[in-house]
Amino acid sequence: MxxxxxxxxxxxxxxxxxxxxxxxxxxxxxxxxxxxxxxxxxxxxxxxxxxxxxxxxxxxxxxxxxxxxxxxxxxxxxxxxxxxxxxxxxxxxxxxxxxxxxxxxxxxxxxxxxxxxxxxxxxxxxxxxxxxxxxxxxxxxxxxxxxxxxxxxxxxxxxxxxxxxxxxxxxxxxxxxxxxxxxxxxxxxxxxxxxxxxxxxxxxxxxxxxxxxxxxxxxxxVDARRFHPRSTPQESADVSAMMQSFLREPQRPPLLAICRADRRKNIPALVEAFGRSSVLRERHNLVLVLGNRDDSRQMDRQQREVFQQIFDLVDRYDLYGSVAYPKHHRRDQVPAIYRWAAERGGLFVNPALTEPFGLTLLEAAASGLPMVATDDGGPRDIHRRCDNGLLVDVTDRESLQDGLERAGSDGGRWRRWSDNGVEAVSRHYSWDAHxxxxxxxxxxxxxxSAAAVKLLERPVAQANPLGDRLLLLDLDTSLEQPDAEALQALRHQLSASPGRSMGPGLGIITGRSLAAARQRFTELQLPEPSVWITQAGTEIHYGQEDQSDRLWAAEIGVDWQREGVERALADLGDHITLQAADNQGPFKVSYLLRQPGPAVLPLIRQRLRQQHQAARPNLRCHWYLDVLPLRASRSEAMRFLSLRWALPLDRFLVVASQQGDLELVQGLPAAVIPSDHDPCLDGCRQLQRVYFADRARLSGVLEGLQHYRFLSARARVDQSSM
The missing domain is CATH 3.40.50.2000 (Glycogen Phosphorylase B;)
Known part of the structure; x- marks a missing residue:
């Protein structure tokens, strides 16, 4: 079946x-x-x-x-x-x-x-x-x-x-x-x-x-069951009642706009064009349906500003009795509003500065209401297929005013536009066709993705090498020049924990190669890690194995071109210089900045995109820049491990302290941030699963371990409230 x-x-x-x-x-x-x-x-x-x-x-x-x-x-x-x-x-x-x-x-x-x-x-x-x-x-x-x-x-x-x-x-x-x-x-x-x-x-x-x-x-x-030109006397009367308190001559052809009170929708420009034109003011009413509003104090600032501009323009040009801006309407009344405007020979106006498509233009067309719309984006395609109105440059006040005056000047053309719109929407813009x-x-x-399928179909018989939870320490920051007393305390706590599948495992994160990381780690005399995330997250090794995880390499290698990255950035010598060969990796191009700080990052991103490189820059500690495959990061390596070995992310604990560590503390893993952290991490205080320690460096890490009771049998890293 x-x-x-x-x-x-x-x-x-x-x-x-x-x-x-x-x-x-x-x-x-x-x-x-x-x-x-x-x-x-x-x-x-x-x-x-x-x-x-x-x-x-x-x-x-x-x-x-x-x-x-x-x-x-x-x-x-x-x-x-x-x-x-x-x-x-x-x-x-x-x-x-x-x-x-x-x-x-x-x-x-x-x-x-x-x-x-x-x-x-x-x-x-x-x-x-x-x-x-x-x-x-x-x-x-x-x-x-x-x-x-x-x-x-x-x-x-x-x-x-x-x-x-x-x-x-x-x-x-x-x-x-x-x-x-x-x-x-x-x-x-x-x-x-x-x-x-x-x-x-x-x-x-x-x-x-x-x-x-x-x-x-x-x-x-467009839903043809709702948007069509066939109105009923009752719905027309209901819309007329909605406008009655605003308009002195409600039978005039309305210029109708239906949208949000958003600056991009450019409604104040429409009000000004109406106010400045004696032709429009004598011939038309202006009807603005801009959503529902009860208490202006509950609107966001942009909405309040747009409405204030509208009210100021109505006052400046004395448009009272010619402009309607109802406070409330139901969604099911929108089709009736289009039909009400069409019955009076009106026009639908979309003066938006940018319009990706313009669904309201199609709704109006299906209801028999011609348009005057921005000459941008979607309205061009709609006009080409429907021939149901005019396109104008809405950034030019004179062009907008002239377009509105011309569109309402010929009744025969208005009827042709109305018929064209109804027929074209039925032919080109039905939901069934879409x-x-x-x-x-x-x-x-x-x-x-073939690589992802292989990952999902991994042999279930493989034993989990990570333990029932995983502590990830950064060799380059958390364990760099550690306080001797704090290091001894960490050594004691890790040695006392069960390890491997019976308890917490230890993982090491580093920008170094595996060989360099092992050499440095030996000096710390800590228990052997379960997993190594090396080369800035581009390689994963388990225990004493020298072979990196091939599934991870296959996943991050999609579209990666190391030589292409170097070529794309080759002429930026005034900003960056390549690090030594022993700091490079198959999936990592490492640079030093000539001047510290993130100012060069937009330029590097631009170059990589222009050269169609599936790569991303990562700045660490203000000086060290790694360009990695788009799919690679320390954070994604951690999530790969979670999927690969069916260890839930809320059983991971990471430490973040430097620029570039933000990726580690977002999402479900628990995190510790020592007191001497880079200020760029202060914004993480709003995140639930982040603990800010009172102590610095490795002492702060120990404080976090105690907070989460991570190394005890009653660890609480999987609790959402910290």
Whole structure:
């Protein structure tokens, strides 16, 4: 009997549920949320699909509905939501989720491992889910589909073009982390789904790890049951009642905008164009449906600023009686609002600075409402197929005003645009066509990583060499010039513990080669380690074995070109110099910085991306730069060991103290940070499983061991509350 497909979607930020989506509540709950919900419903209705699951964030916050605190929720037959808790319980905007995404990735790997059947593929939506999807895909060998929805590089370009300050943009949007996450997702994605050709050919092409042969355009669908031109007297009366208190002449053709109160949506520019034009003010009303608002104090700062700009412009141009901005509307009223505007010969206006696709444009077109839209991204494809309005340069105030005046000047042309839109959406943008293309692409293109499959199929008879928990010490920091008394105490505690499979094991992390690490370790007179993670995480050795773990080498070697890395960075001699040959490794190119600090890292990342190198730089202790395979790190080596030997991550204890150690303390492993740590680790105080010791260096490590009772039979590293 044929088994249907089992699909997993990752949609992490905003507020996601199966009913009454709070679209427009904030910048994180918009068109992406609706798209994912409709896609999941449509997939679940297909005969070839057994089940579709959406993983999102579990939120316990009195400021939002209790719906978001339910661990599981039914969407439709064959479709469900699973909510996982990561980071603080309260609702967070997406820019604040980055420190907590590793925790989710670790949880998801554990849950998927425990299932009888794993997903056939993962579809990650937006950069945050792309980051998590890349990690899960890498560790479990599951195919990955990525849809960015909007991209960080394009957003940065537009914000800078609009006069934004780069440092302020970074502070507000964490734009560098977002772009890095998009690069990681693109490097791991078996398939990238874009909504438009412009998005694929111009926006994604700015990413060094984007492969155009792995990308396909699949325009989103429109629900024809909801969006159509056939209105009823009752729904028209309901919308009229919503606008009645605002408009003196409600029968005038409205200029309708439906979006979030977000700077990128550029609504103040629309209000100003309306206010400055006597033609528009005599001919039209302006209707702004910008989400629901109750108490302005509960809005985020950006929403408040946008509304304040709108109110100021209404006052400046004395637009009272000509502009409507209702405080509340239900999601099920949106189709009726489009139809109400179409009945009056109105126009749908999308003045966004950047528009990856523009689902609202299709909804309006299906409802018989022509458009005036930004000449950017998705509207170009929609206009090419639908011929249902005008595209304008919304960054030019005169162009926007002129486009609006021309679009509303010819009734015959308006009717032709209206008919074109209804017919073209039915032909090109149905959900049935979208899902058919979607499934065909995935079934035809996706395959699993051979190395990952080998890892998952490892012989179960092999004995676990790590012990029932594993202490990982950094030879280059924690054990460098240790205090004699503290070293003696550690020696005594490790010697007294059972060791190996009966108790805790010892692991050594180092940037050195195995031979150099063993030579240095012998001087410490500590018990023999169970495992060595050497060469900055690129090699794993067990006990006295000289042969490195071949599965790990195969996994990190995907697309790695050591000589290509050296060539890509060869002309940066003013910034970096190669270390001696004995500090190099097959999967590690090591440099010294000529000037300490992270300032050179963006340049190095740029060079590696431009030369299409699957590599990443890692700066340690301000001076030492290692360039490693994209899939390699000390953190990923630790997770490889967890999967390889079925030792849960919450049974690992790591020590972090220096620049570059941040990767070690994120996620499920427990961590100790001595008091003399680098200031860059102070931000980890918000993480649950991190203990900040009062003492320095190795004494701080001993304090952490006592805190977790790690070396006793009653170790508590697997408890979530520290």
């Amino acid at each position: 044929n088994v249907g497909l089992n699909l997993l979607h990752l949609h992490l930020h905003g507020l996601f549920r199966s009913h009454d989506l709070e679209l427009g509540r904030d910048a994180d709950t918009g068109g992406q949320t609706l798209y994912v919900l409709e896609l999941v419903r449509s997939l679940a209705a297909r005969a070839e699909v057994d089940h579709v699951e959406v993983v999102t964030r579990l939120i316990q916050d009195r400021r939002v509905s209790a719906d978001y605190a339910r661990a599981e929720e039914f969407i439709a037959p064959g479709a469900s939501i699973r909510r996982l808790s990561f980071g603080p319980k309260r609702y967070l905007r997406k820019e604040q989720l980055w420190p907590h995404l590793d925790e989710l990735a670790d949880q998801l790997v554990v849950q998927l491992q425990a299932r009888d059947r794993r997903p056939d593929w993962i579809h990650a939506h937006y950069a945050d889910a792309g980051y998590v999807g890349a990690l899960v895909s890498r560790r479990l060998g599951l195919p990955l589909v990525f849809t960015g929805h909007s991209l960080g590089r394009e957003k940065l370009r537009r914000l800078l073009a609009a006069g934004g300050d780069r440092e302020q943009i970074e502070q507000t949007y964490s734009i560098s982390r977002r772009i890095d996450a998009e690069e990681l997702a693109l490097a791991h994605a078996d398939l990238v789904i874009t909504s438009t050709r412009q998005e694929r050919d111009h926006q994604y092409s700015r990413y060094g790890r984007f492969h155009s042969d792995r990308a396909d355009v699949v325009p989103p669908g 899902v058919c293309s979607y499934l065909a692409l995935m079934q035809g293109r996706l395959s699993t």
